[in-house]
Amino acid sequence: MKNIMIFEVGNDPNIKIFCAHMIILNYRSPYLRRILSTNKKKNDETLVHIKLSNISPEIFSVILRYIYGGKLSLEEYDNSDIIKILIVANELSLQELFPYLETFLIERKADWMEQNFDSIYRTSFENNSFLRLQNYCTDFTVLI
Structure with a gap:
């Protein structure tokens, strides 16, 4: 699992784990790009773990689909x-x-x-x- 970001999203008891590719996140989100640049990798195997407790897993799932697909049907x-x-x-x-x-x-x-x-x-x-x-x-x- 090279170049993967792990997101822990939501609050107890509604927490969900998401995995996403760093390259896509780096390209699509300036916020995530900043996080990645501050977490310099020591080697290609490094995983970045981010907690986003203020975002619901349902909404993050929608955003992640948008980041990957570039489309969002509302x-x-x-x-x-x-x-x-x-x-x-x-x-x-x-x-x-x-x-x-x-x-x-x-x-x-x-x-x-x-x-x-x-x-x-x-x-x-x-x-x-x-x-x-x-x-x-x-x-x-x-x-x-």
């Missing part, structure tokens, strides 16, 4: 999971994913976002990367 996820995916994408510095997720929410989930405006507003402004959601929230407050 139709199968509920709205709150899409927000969680957006937050994790931000944490892992998957910048190309933000616009896609934000556009999907704005164009297809506007009613839900209006019903959950406080949460959407808070989330968008806690993360400076979510510029489209911030603009949506600002425009929405002007309309009220």
Whole structure:
């Protein structure tokens, strides 16, 4: 098992172990690239073990599939999971994913976002990367 990262994701009792190839992670995620660069390998057999207790295994699985495949179909996820995916994408510095997720929410989930405006507003402004959601929230407050 050369060049493998092991992820321990979630909190007790919901912890799951994921394995992924360092080369793919290094290419796709600036956050993981930084982790890899700070864990200099002593030899080709070194495994890097990372704990991500703040991410649910279900959401990490979605993100890992995206990292490997480059595609993400959002139709199968509920709205709150899409927000969680957006937050994790931000944490892992998957910048190309933000616009896609934000556009999907704005164009297809506007009613839900209006019903959950406080949460959407808070989330968008806690993360400076979510510029489209911030603009949506600002425009929405002007309309009220």
